[in-house]
Amino acid sequence: MVKFKITCDQATTICDKSQYGNATIMEIIRLRFHFLGCKLCVIYTKQNNLLSKILNRIKKRNAICCLSKEEKEQMRLKFQEEFFKKNNN
């Protein structure tokens, strides 16, 4: 006999997994079953879907950054110091 009854903690964990398409069909069924008796987790799920949409926008907007010239120069100086130290030993 498959256990259908899950706690809110478990239900919301499944909801989180499903945001990434990583929940199994069995888990989704359990989650739906849980929704019948729990309006709070319905609210959580609705809001979680909304968060995913906003997160997607952040994902798109995040541009990858680079080291500045100065930062690279600093890195190079420290590295040369280490390089000479090593070669003189």
Next chain:
Amino acid sequence: MTSEKKHILDPEKWISLHSDYLYNYAISRINKTEISKDLVQETFFAALNAMKNFEGKASERTWLVAILKRKIIDYYRKINSTKGQAEVRMNFYNEGEYEGDWIEQRVPQTWGNDADKNIENSELANTLAACIASLPEKYSIVFKMKTLQGFATEDICKELDITTSNLWVIIHRARTQLRKCMEDNWFIK
């Protein structure tokens, strides 16, 4: 003549050739500029000391990335053990008799019908980004890798040396906290 080309190391060119790549590699995982820079610098130092172990089978960059990966795991382990113990985590679910049920004072509130109207609003995205930044670091690293950088679950587990179930527990805690943070700072101010 052998067809396999043996790779060689040229430390004088490391910074100009690889520092941006390594920095991007680190920042997409750690997301702290200073720490990412330090890790890259340490990687170059460590590489310098390990040059004699380089066998020439992998390219210079692959070899450097492998060293950086170790540095990232070490960093992740460090914040996991030291800060982790002192940090107070907010619980959202009961323990004991009502284990797993929502704690009454922390149940999700409804955000109103027009909550999803403003998702184009950049202030909204900024607020969420600030909420992510306020997560405990060991959650935010895993959460960002999974959500914002879109890494595969197995890759994150391998890189940070954690189990899959561990990953989902972290994602779950991160998202529960984010929901609450957005409720307090945006939806029900």
